[in-house]
Amino acid sequence: MNIVKDNFVRINKWALFSAIFLYLIGVFTPLKYLQPGLLFTFFAGFFCLFHKDYFVSKPRLAGHLWMLPLGVTLFTAFAPLTAGDGNPVLFLLSLLTSLIPCIILITGSSAEKPPRKPRLKAVTIRTVVQCSIFMIWASVTSFCFIKGTRPDMLFWAMFHVTTVALFPVFFGRVLCGWLCPNATLQDALYKNMTFKRPIENLPRAIDAQSSTASMNISGKIDARAPLFPATLLMSWFPMFFAETVWDLTGVAWYPIAFMYGLFVLSLLFKWRKMCTHFCWLSSYRGINCHNSLWRIRYNKSQCRQCKVCQAEKACPFYIDIRNQDNEMPATCCLCFSCMEACPFEGVITFKRAPEEKARIKAMEKQAA
């Protein structure tokens, strides 16, 4: 079978959607059967779709990756995540979701050429981490939901105040780009469901909240500048009031409803608008991470202004790196999308170029 890009995407999407469908049946219907292999199907599907430009020229490699969910499904045939003997029909369907793409991709061939610029190693690592965390989160959540206990404990453990207050000092907002399952969900939906979002253009006052001063500027900000987006603060009161007044803290469906609400909203709004407008963890990290140790540098003197890295095109947080003087602002989630999008070497890097250092020193002297 000749696998062109469209076919490749279609195969992976169908497998992924089937897995999600089976997963939802397993969690929400009285069958209560969850096959562990499904979670690995998520991983393989997401990973192949995230790296479609790379895998489309090497379908056999993608087929090898699909052997992972296939193996796990076979290996755990009699050990579902739920109590009981399992369900043979659902098991068979789970097996097919990984078997079919595996066979098609291993036997298929492609005439597509590999991309000119190879995948950045850091981006590959990020994608693996993102997919793995999402898998763990999905399995723990569904397991707890079936058992009737709090499903979001892992999520909150990950988003404990340590990660909000202490991590940003060292790694910036790495959690937003690498670990947050909400963000992974939004990335996956936005990159692979490329239809025009129904709510594409927000009113200006609301849209501007994704670039408040504290979010868009590296270094010091004016004492008068608002720290959090107004949309976040405005939605905070009703949400927390509802939680307190109706005592939803210990209710199992509340965080689940929250997650699926987010899922639906991600289909309506543009990429990561949920994070920029409504996530308090994301905003609060901005306080501690503006001088983080791990950050990317923009070597302005070497930039050729080709605009490939422009906000909206590459950055999930709508940062226009070309407006920055030398480094990314607090909002940068270290996803390295801009670094990967840049067609030239040495413009967006981890280390500041020596001539850039000299330029900044001269600028600081002038300012002093």
Added chain:
Amino acid sequence: MAEIVEERYITPLANWARVLEIFIPGYMFGKAWGIANAQTVDLYRTIFPPFLIDMAEKMKGLMVTDSAALERLFSTCAGALVGFLVILILGVFMHLVLGDRKYIDSLRFTSITLIPLAVMNGTLSHLTNTLIETLGGGETIEALTKSAVDSPRGQIQMFCIFYMLALWMFGKRTGVIGKRRYFVLLVGIGFLAAYFACGLGITQMEAAEILPKMMAAHGTH
């Protein structure tokens, strides 16, 4: 470049954001003091400064209703008002130290940096509620006392460090220079000292005194 940066300070809804940046951390900070019920109020008085709980309880007494949901709403509001009052007072000290901005901006600085302590208050109230739930679980009084003392202590230590970190980093971020940033830290330390002096946390003695009473009250003895 400088012009672009200046422009970004003036975002739409900025004034709303400024006001809410004071209210919401205040609400989070004080909420825990108001949500104690008849079962838990004594334990709350031991873990938090008792006069803050009493203030919230008095305010709750002004708004009596039969609806459980409305009662929780009033409780939350009562706690939030007390929290906001504390922030207003702490803001005065912070304003004296900062000295480079309007009082409202000092207040924003105070309330945003208090978010770690607000989360701490929430965590402590959660621990208290969990403790009440475990009273009837058949655990020994020694084990209960240990958990009642150790868990809050660990949380308090951690969140106090985060509070200090927030003061330092946020000071740096908003251009608090030189010695002033150390004074900001000193105000934070002073506030923590006052909070502890008023009765934050639970000691071994307090736990040993209150837990048997609570166990008896819950009929688990």
